[in-house]
Amino acid sequence: xxxxxxxTGEPALIAGLSRLFGQPxxxxxxxxxxxxxxxxxxxxxxLLWTVDTLLEGVHFDLSYFSLPQLGRKALAxxxxxxxxxxxxxxxxxxxxxxxxxxxVSGALAMGEGLAQAAGEHGLAIIGxxxxxxxxxxxxxxxxxxxxxxxxxxxxxxxxxxDLLYVTGPLGEAAAGLEILTRGLKLDADLQAxxxxxHLDPRPQLAAGRVxxxxxxxxxxxxxxDGVATDLGHLCRASGVGxxxxxxxxxxxxxxxxxxxxxxxxxxxxxxxxxxxYQLLFTSPPDNAPALYAAFARAGLAPPLPLGEIIPxxxxxxxxxxxxxxxxxxxxxxxxxxxxxx
Amino acid sequence: xxxxxxxTGEPALIAGLSRLFGQPxxxxxxxxxxxxxxxxxxxxxxLLWTVDTLLEGVHFDLSYFSLPQLGRKALAxxxxxxxxxxxxxxxxxxxxxxxxxxxVSGALAMGEGLAQAAGEHGLAIIGxxxxxxxxxxxxxxxxxxxxxxxxxxxxxxxxxxDLLYVTGPLGEAAAGLEILTRGLKLDADLQAxxxxxHLDPRPQLAAGRVxxxxxxxxxxxxxxDGVATDLGHLCRASGVGxxxxxxxxxxxxxxxxxxxxxxxxxxxxxxxxxxxYQLLFTSPPDNAPALYAAFARAGLAPPLPLGEIIPxxxxxxxxxxxxxxxxxxxxxxxxxxxxxx
Numbered sequence: 001x002x003x004x005x006x007x008t009g010e011p012a013l014i015a016g017l018s019r020l021f022g023q024p025x026x027x028x029x030x031x032x033x034x035x036x037x038x039x040x041x042x043x044x045x046x047l048l049w050t051v052d053t054l055l056e057g058v059h060f061d062l063s064y065f066s067l068p069q070l071g072r073k074a075l076a077x078x079x080x081x082x083x084x085x086x087x088x089x090x091x092x093x094x095x096x097x098x099x100x101x102x103x104v105s106g107a108l109a110m111g112e113g114l115a116q117a118a119g120e121h122g123l124a125i126i127g128x129x130x131x132x133x134x135x136x137x138x139x140x141x142x143x144x145x146x147x148x149x150x151x152x153x154x155x156x157x158x159x160x161x162d163l164l165y166v167t168g169p170l171g172e173a174a175a176g177l178e179i180l181t182r183g184l185k186l187d188a189d190l191q192a193x194x195x196x197x198h199l200d201p202r203p204q205l206a207a208g209r210v211x212x213x214x215x216x217x218x219x220x221x222x223x224x225d226g227v228a229t230d231l232g233h234l235c236r237a238s239g240v241g242x243x244x245x246x247x248x249x250x251x252x253x254x255x256x257x258x259x260x261x262x263x264x265x266x267x268x269x270x271x272x273x274x275x276x277y278q279l280l281f282t283s284p285p286d287n288a289p290a291l292y293a294a295f296a297r298a299g300l301a302p303p304l305p306l307g308e309i310i311p312x313x314x315x316x317x318x319x320x321x322x323x324x325x326x327x328x329x330x331x332x333x334x335x336x337x338x339x340x341x
Numbered sequence: 342x343x344x345x346x347x348x349t350g351e352p353a354l355i356a357g358l359s360r361l362f363g364q365p366x367x368x369x370x371x372x373x374x375x376x377x378x379x380x381x382x383x384x385x386x387x388l389l390w391t392v393d394t395l396l397e398g399v400h401f402d403l404s405y406f407s408l409p410q411l412g413r414k415a416l417a418x419x420x421x422x423x424x425x426x427x428x429x430x431x432x433x434x435x436x437x438x439x440x441x442x443x444x445v446s447g448a449l450a451m452g453e454g455l456a457q458a459a460g461e462h463g464l465a466i467i468g469x470x471x472x473x474x475x476x477x478x479x480x481x482x483x484x485x486x487x488x489x490x491x492x493x494x495x496x497x498x499x500x501x502x503d504l505l506y507v508t509g510p511l512g513e514a515a516a517g518l519e520i521l522t523r524g525l526k527l528d529a530d531l532q533a534x535x536x537x538x539h540l541d542p543r544p545q546l547a548a549g550r551v552x553x554x555x556x557x558x559x560x561x562x563x564x565x566d567g568v569a570t571d572l573g574h575l576c577r578a579s580g581v582g583x584x585x586x587x588x589x590x591x592x593x594x595x596x597x598x599x600x601x602x603x604x605x606x607x608x609x610x611x612x613x614x615x616x617x618y619q620l621l622f623t624s625p626p627d628n629a630p631a632l633y634a635a636f637a638r639a640g641l642a643p644p645l646p647l648g649e650i651i652p653x654x655x656x657x658x659x660x661x662x663x664x665x666x667x668x669x670x671x672x673x674x675x676x677x678x679x680x681x682x
Contacts, residue, residue, distance in 0.1 A: 013445040016448075058475055
């Protein structure tokens, strides 16, 4: 009787809400449990739909985020969910909670960053609402996007033997967060890109479109909560396990170079740090030549091998000391997803 | 140069954001400035889209809201936006900020109320996300709905000479809020329905469908911020003015009866109090017989005359002391709308 005893974890909350909300109707191609919901409306496409909230003091700190950066990041986090389905973004609504004590010109500065980022992605912000917040700044965006029905990629579909890839090096956003929260000063050529990875992440929409449009992936998710957690989601949805080698995981060289300043194990930042907003996907080994060729044709950096899909469950990390299941050990335990983020 | 001086008001914020976000693309039938955005996707309908956030300490107080009531109300507020376009609701996503210090079983109690209300309206909750909130409870819902393209009603379209109606008596939610916040004890036959009007408002979806489907209204809005503010929106969007008579305004008899306890002018609660979530609409005088007949056939209480549309602008209130423009004097100045609520 799970509702009669106190529930202490967010997984229990998500599972409980999912039970309450029940099975979606047949025109919902994808409900709770992926990066977006997908609706089979009239026409050849699925309509993709996501919502995400960023809270001051949880997801951002205005002592080191500029307000335009906040606007850009709030959009990026939502765009990454569209990218994680292989989709393209169409429209957004903004629900903004703005502290009464804060000058509203700051909200316009946030809006400038948001409008700029929307323009870069051909997305129109077409409505929303504003609320006076009794606490900090609250930025919620909801996005609609589309993907051709035959092209949509989900967390399901990874097969045993598939290879695991990411669209870029891991751990930079988590290293940037360490630098920003601890006020560290590193060499400028490390400081700037690592901070930027946290402050201004780039949603991998182009890579998602290549993977979906050219049928190059079997499953796809974005890295919001860290490989350990997000790969755990993908494995659970696909009914498989994954194996990653500590020796070959694509830890960002910048994160390795910054390690002496950070005093944090680079591999931990790479696998358990959140918010890289790279895409993580699976693809059969035979696809590799076509995959690299397609990324090159699109002007994208080559995908980086991360490991492989194995029978069973969990996310096995191979180290010199042996194997360990790290599924769910993502850095950010503040939030877990029903479908968004 | 409005962005160079501090902006102090929410109207300036809305106007500033609207400028930043620019003109919507041609497939957006309705962008910023109505209760929902409307999208001309493939198929015979407009897709309606709204988002609304309820904040603890602003929109609700958990000392007198039960958690299931909170879930119901969060949905009602969004459903009312769909009703205000003459639409029917389809799907929802939930973005929930839940305080770490609060047992998550409370979030499930909120979810039960939400799921129950969704079931009553045939709406499916198909995703969302959860975030640990550093402050109070934050409930954001985004809804999609639909309306046949030829039927959609907006804030525009009121013509001089049209009559103004509301779907139910005014001021009950504001009276209920007074009772709840001040801990008043009234006769039970007043206390319960007035509190319920604030705690568990009923979105007027059926009335909206009758008005839209039978082409009985020229303009439509829902009453979230009070007649003074919401009728002001409708008049501005339609390029007209309105006249209301203090003597004949449909103040709820319950609010009049409660006035000795409340010590507040009933007319003020009726016209400037927010959150009645009745519909306010305009209709030519010739339509009146068809209007009353249609409401009766649908099993709805007859609409209540509120006043008339006149040339010019503003919301003129006629009292024994003369005429006064009350546009924008709604009770709730916490939030103003881009499109939602």
